[in-house]
Amino acid sequence: MSVFRILGGAVLGLAASVALAADPDQSIRATLTTLQPDMPIEAISESPMTGLYQVHLKGGRLLYASADGQFLMQGNLYQYKNGDAVNLTRQAESKGVAKEINAIPISEMVVFSPKEPAKAHITVFTDTDCGYCQKLHSEVPELNRRGIEVRYVAFPRQGIGSHGYNSLVSVWCAKDRQAAMDKAKLGQDLPAATCDNPVAKQYELGQMIGVNGTPAVVMGNGDLIPGYQPAPQLAEAALQSK
Template identity: 85%
Template sequence: MSLSRVLGGAVLSLAASVALAADPDQAIRATLTKLQPDMPIEAIAESPMNGLFQVHLQGGRMLYASADGQFLVQGNLYQIKDGNAVNLTRQSESKGIAKAINDVPASEMVVFSPKEPAKAHITVFTDTDCGYCQKLHSEVPELNRRGIEVRYMAFPRQGVGSHGYNTMVSVWCARDRQAAMDKAKSREELPAASCDNPVTKQYELGQMIGVNGTPAIVLGNGELIPGYQPAPQLAEIALKAK
């Protein structure tokens, strides 16, 4: 789902009156489903700001709406506490993303674990054809040494059927996924393989939680970090977020 597409249509569609439902939940749903019939609404609830309702979407994303459903906002809601601005939207979205990631079994990922029990973990949406993904992968041993478990999920940037997609299918269908990932990230061509695999499902999950490039790193608390981070810096962030 593209939120920019939704809001682009909202500028025009909200100008036209929608038949109001009896309560805010129904009114907001009526507006959003008119804009996008398949919008994955998970829940609608009052936000901490009076008169504003928060719309939780599957995967953790969030929109805000007026009680009558005629005004729609995409952005961050901050609360000022003790002189500091607290990003309530980011907090809520991170919880939703963490839940979505935790619902994926580790058996469906490609996991690189430390020799000792992990101190923290990161989940990386990756594309084997991505240069910065390859750079990050070269630092996985250092992340492991620092106690960070690296869990890979597939995100072929060029979509289903692309070279990256086919390579990742071969990785996920390999007898030794870790060895296959090492080869793919070293730009070695893998023997084509096919099996029942989660590559498409993981790609769709990435889109749902807001991934739009690789590597996209999800910390243990659900915070989404776009782009490459050097191993020492990434390990420090991961340990704080566990």
């Protein structure tokens, strides 16, 4: 998202020529739409820090702004509480991510479920051409044995039209998605298939919530874990965050 590149994690003072509206919501919106007209703003509210407002973007991401909209900040807001530094930004963003992930119909995923009722689930943004995705997939039976349901969504790292994209489309369009995923993760070529599929939509969602590589694992509470983790460690994290 271009606004994050614009801000670069720093405070930005805008020129006085930016027209300011009468209330914080209007002032902040005016600033952000000047920077990026299609900014996906979902809500603006007061943050836990007095005088600082938080901007909720579609996908769960947060920005912070002054009431007059002249100062913007991208980064983490911490609260020192009971002897610990609590990352308030991560808490809020995780809730937003969980909302987006939970809105994905199960029918649009490739799901590997335990034989017994699942104790927890993880949602994995995956690319069939990714070596660590293949390694993680080899441990899906162990995750299932530990009670973790694995829900795959598509994230072709090389973009729409790439080999990974076409492979993922073939998986999603196969009669048996699980078998097709197993073959793809073993590096086997799949029969080319086309259908009405969610691969591009899921790729866009991944970018929106901050996925920039695979595998990217989303816990039940919306926490995003980038990269591969061994099954025992991943299962423990899933059980703690359900």
